Amino acid sequence: MRLIRIHPDDNVAVALSDIAKEESFEVEDISVTASEDIGRGHKIALSDIKTGEAVVKYGNPIGNAKQDIKAGEWVHVHNTKTGLSETAEYVYDHKTYELPKTKARTFEGYKRADGRAAVRNEIWIIPTVGCVNGVAQALVRENQDLVTGNIEGLYTFPHPFGCSQMGDDHAQTRKLLAALVRHPNAAAVLVLSLGCENLTQEQFKEELGEWDDDRVKFLVCQDVEDEMEAGSALLAELAKYAGKFKRESIDASELVIGMKCGGSDGLSGITANPTVGRFSDRLVALGGSTVLTEVPEMFGAENILFSRCESEAVYGKAVKMVEDFKDYFVKHDQVVYENPSPGNKAGGITTLEDKSCGCVQKGGSAQVVDVLGYAEPVVKKGLNMLTGPGNDLVSSTALTASGAHIILFTTGRGTPFGAPAPTIKISSNSQLFETKSNWIDFNAGSVAEGEKLDDAGERLLDFVIEVASGRLTKSEEHGAREISIFKDGVVL
Numbered sequence: 009m010r011l012i013r014i015h016p017d018d019n020v021a022v023a024l025s026d027i028a029k030e031e032s033f034e035v036e037d038i039s040v041t042a043s044e045d046i047g048r049g050h051k052i053a054l055s056d057i058k059t060g061e062a063v064v065k066y067g068n069p070i071g072n073a074k075q076d077i078k079a080g081e082w083v084h085v086h087n088t089k090t091g092l093s094e095t096a097e098y099v100y101d102h103k104t105y106e107l108p109k110t111k112a113r114t115f116e117g118y119k120r121a122d123g124r125a126a127v128r129n130e131i132w133i134i135p136t137v138g139c140v141n142g143v144a145q146a147l148v149r150e151n152q153d154l155v156t157g158n159i160e161g162l163y164t165f166p167h168p169f170g171c172s173q174m175g176d177d178h179a180q181t182r183k184l185l186a187a188l189v190r191h192p193n194a195a196a197v198l199v200l201s202l203g204c205e206n207l208t209q210e211q212f213k214e215e216l217g218e219w220d221d222d223r224v225k226f227l228v229c230q231d232v233e234d235e236m237e238a239g240s241a242l243l244a245e246l247a248k249y250a251g252k253f254k255r256e257s258i259d260a261s262e263l264v265i266g267m268k269c270g271g272s273d274g275l276s277g278i279t280a281n282p283t284v285g286r287f288s289d290r291l292v293a294l295g296g297s298t299v300l301t302e303v304p305e306m307f308g309a310e311n312i313l314f315s316r317c318e319s320e321a322v323y324g325k326a327v328k329m330v331e332d333f334k335d336y337f338v339k340h341d342q343v344v345y346e347n348p349s350p351g352n353k354a355g356g357i358t359t360l361e362d363k364s365c366g367c368v369q370k371g372g373s374a375q376v377v378d379v380l381g382y383a384e385p386v387v388k389k390g391l392n393m394l395t396g397p398g399n400d401l402v403s404s405t406a407l408t409a410s411g412a413h414i415i416l417f418t419t420g421r422g423t424p425f426g427a428p429a430p431t432i433k434i435s436s437n438s439q440l441f442e443t444k445s446n447w448i449d450f451n452a453g454s455v456a457e458g459e460k461l462d463d464a465g466e467r468l469l470d471f472v473i474e475v476a477s478g479r480l481t482k483s484e485e486h487g488a489r490e491i492s493i494f495k496d497g498v499v500l
Contacts, residue, residue, distance in 0.1 A: 009458070011035050011052065012278060015067030020051040020083050022065075022274055022356070024456045027052070043080040048437070049274025049356030049420065051083040063088050063358075066277065068309065070362040083358070090359040092308050092345040094338055100323045103315045105373035107293040108286075108462070113260035113469070115476035118195070118253045121220060125262035126192035127413045127430065127476040129253050130161040131246055133198045133239075134189050136212055137170030137205035140229055144200050147239045154247040158254055159195070160478075162243070165428055165491040171205035172500035180382060182207055184493050186215040187383045187409035189224060193429060195253055196223050196246035198239065203230030222249045255478065261295030263476060264386050266407030266415040266429070267370040268301065270400040271349075273420025273436055274356020277366020279455040279464075280418035280436040285372035286465020287416070287472065288391060292374040297386050299410055300371045301396040301403045303333040307344055308361030309368045313393065318375040325379035329395050336496070351421045370418065382494060383409040401425060401492035408491075414475055416468075422447050425490055426483025430475055433482060434468070449475075449482050 011021040013035050021035050027046040032039065038054050046052050051065065057077040062069035071088045081087070118126040131154065133144045144164035155162050165188065169181045185207075189197045201209050209228055216224075225242040229235040267284055269276060288298040306313060310330050317323035337344045345360045357363045377390035383406060386392055396406040400417075404427035407415050415427050420436040422444045435441040438453035450471055455464050475481060483489075 017067045019064045041080050046082045053077045053079050053081050055079050066365040068365050071359040088358050090345040101315050107289050110290045114257045115473050116255040117258045124192045125258050128193040129195045131196045132194040133164035136201045136207050138168040139202045140200050141166035151243050159250050170207040177495045177497040182215045184383045195250035199226045201228045203228045264297045264411050266299045266412030269418040271419040271421030275436040276420045280434045280452040281369035283452040283464040284370040287468040289372040290469050299392045299394050301394040302398045305367040305398045309364035312368050355420050385411045402494050405491040426488035430481045431483045
């Protein structure tokens, strides 16, 4: 198969491989001849589309024709424009779908003292202010001898904030960092402060709430003569605590998996994202939890998710999340639809609606059970929506903060980054999987070559169980662990 028509209502098809001018195809009951060369992931018109008429893909309008488009022509940014605006009206039209049946699964993970599950047994150093990033990194370098036995790593996550912030930005930094301290993959945590920052240790402890003194230690660098000696001593104590945990069999229903895409191409919404959607449905059917974020990449496809909100209360929270994010754009004098990156467009994505309809495929068909604010924890089993931007590092950090044990990251272009949680890179095309094997963990490009999406989803579930049981992702092998904190206001 060289072309795919995703939905019977579509007036475009997507090239699964490069197409040469004058090549002819039968797409279902439609005959079409390419009037120009069309690259993999790009769209070809299946019928004439007049100026102003909707270009339809995924069964949804993804824009309007800027000029008359003839059948067989390439459909892209040169002849298609977005139909989005800053305002939209929504109506709750509840839909339900049957979830797939799948056999019970377990993984070999860690049980924490509070009963939560974990897939890694690591020690984390969380700097509360950017001024101590260097100290935290030095402590990691000089205490690698602690990584032994059941302790699987010692990591820190530098960031530039924690001081010179006000209002919501200050609160978000505090909330995000406290959420990372609570993350179950961190068996033990050293909270590292300077001493004069506006994110004081007292504020941070209040944000953190209750904590286990054996699991969490605090160090204010200005209060000790030698912060390296004091920090190393505390890390040794934390290592004794962390080393007590051992892997044991845990039901897959305890897993929380984040879902994210980045560097998408025209195949992402056809192969990798729906594969993740099939995985999500299977994990939810097993009683587990998945988390979907990237609110700006829901614009134009939000109704697909809204219709699956399990109640009007959840629907109301989902609408507010989207409208608040649109207001955020407007407040900064930005339009809501200038999202697709140059790489997205080169890969075949034309408009934000095109990108969004592909993006939400990661949510599968399960009911949306909750809508979370930034850095809020998952508390309900099932498919959750999380407030966060499209930016890869910011949204992946937010997913980690919400409690995601693992993040599934689909991509058509490739990226080497990794979140604090194990980050599984999923390629939308086999070429990327083959050429960037040092980045990519899982190939969904096989769907374009004939593999059934249900089979790919089952295969991905098997892979996630392996990673949850200790298999390292490529980003973990390379030590790629980064965070980025969402900010909106001034820096003092």
